[in-house]
Amino acid sequence: MSRTSIIEVRGLCNRFGRNSVHEDLDLDLYRGEILGVVGGSGTGKSVLLRSIVGLNRPVAGEVRLFGQNLLALPAAERSRLEQRLGVLFQGGALFSSLTVRENVALPLIEHAGLSRRDAEELAEVKLALSGLAPHAGDLYPASLSGGMVKRVSLARALALDPDVVFLDEPTAGLDPIGAAAFDQLILTLRNALGLTVFMVTHDLDSLWTACDRIAVLSQKRVLVADEPAKVAQYDDPWIRDYFNGPRGRAAYQAVQES
Numbered sequence: 578m579s580r581t582s583i584i585e586v587r588g589l590c591n592r593f594g595r596n597s598v599h600e601d602l603d604l605d606l607y608r609g610e611i612l613g614v615v616g617g618s619g620t621g622k623s624v625l626l627r628s629i630v631g632l633n634r635p636v637a638g639e640v641r642l643f644g645q646n647l648l649a650l651p652a653a654e655r656s657r658l659e660q661r662l663g664v665l666f667q668g669g670a671l672f673s674s675l676t677v678r679e680n681v682a683l684p685l686i687e688h689a690g691l692s693r694r695d696a697e698e699l700a701e702v703k704l705a706l707s708g709l710a711p712h713a714g715d716l717y718p719a720s721l722s723g724g725m726v727k728r729v730s731l732a733r734a735l736a737l738d739p740d741v742v743f744l745d746e747p748t749a750g751l752d753p754i755g756a757a758a759f760d761q762l763i764l765t766l767r768n769a770l771g772l773t774v775f776m777v778t779h780d781l782d783s784l785w786t787a788c789d790r791i792a793v794l795s796q797k798r799v800l801v802a803d804e805p806a807k808v809a810q811y812d813d814p815w816i817r818d819y820f821n822g823p824r825g826r827a828a829y830q831a832v833q834e835s
């Protein structure tokens with residue numbers, strides 16, 4: 578099957594003072610895939626995500642989105658391109674003073690120029706798509722469960738009909754049933770909407786259940802990016818411990834039995 582790369586990261590370098598996070602990192606994201614990004618704590622998974630969506634300026638390298646070098650574009654074109662990306666941040670990053678409906682409507686008002694009324698109507702559609710009950714729109718973020726926060730954040734990430742969604746640890750803090758339901762939601766949305774998904778995760782169940790490929794960050798670069806079964810066999814001490822430790826084996830077994 579031929580694959581179309583819609584995001585190409587080449588020679589990416591990120592440094593914060595003396596802390597070198599990425600050196601010469603390459604990665605492709607293919608149209609329609611769910612890519613899981615894993616690595617030890619502090620290996621730069623979130624910094625990579627932020628570099629691709631334009632929230633972190635790398636010291637060197639290229640990020641090509643849909644064939645265009647993001648970092649070389651004038652601000653207006655860059656912003657247009659960035660609107661084809663939706664982001665679900667760790668913790669949700671919802672505005673606490675706005676209702677759920679207003680949170681999801683905001684990007685539609687600010688970036689798509691919709692009236693408040695139209696934006697709120699469309700927000701309801703996105704909330705339903707993310708598996709939330711109709712009354713959820715009236716709630717404020719403080720009264721939501723962890724699973725609901727993730728779903729509202731997903732609805733907001735989907736507000737502008739992005740081609741690609743970036744999920745930063747979407748199942749962190751959810752109980753196993755909530756996490757499994759979220760994995761299924763991501764799979765359903767990818768299949769129904771043709772989304773491409775970049776998912777930073779520590780969740781072994783998500784990796785085996787939802788991901789087409791896994792990229793492992795180690796030693797400041799992508800050590801390997803391949804199908805889950807191939808990555809699990811890769812000869813590297815961190816990968817061996819991660820996939821073949823008790824939790825890794827249990828997650829693999831659960832997927833085999835399902």
Ligand SMILES: Nc1ncnc2c1ncn2[C@@H]1O[C@H](COP(=O)(O)OP(=O)(O)OP(=O)(O)O)[C@@H](O)[C@H]1O
Nearest residue numbers: 593596598616617618619620621622623624625777
């Ligand atoms: N804005 C920043 N200023 C300075 N250092 C930063 C900044 N953002 C990230 N870092 C550093 O970059 C490194 C990678 O951070 P990052 O959050 O990407 O790691 P991660 O792989 O996502 O970790 P975790 O799995 O623990 O969430 C860390 O050493 C972090 O301290």
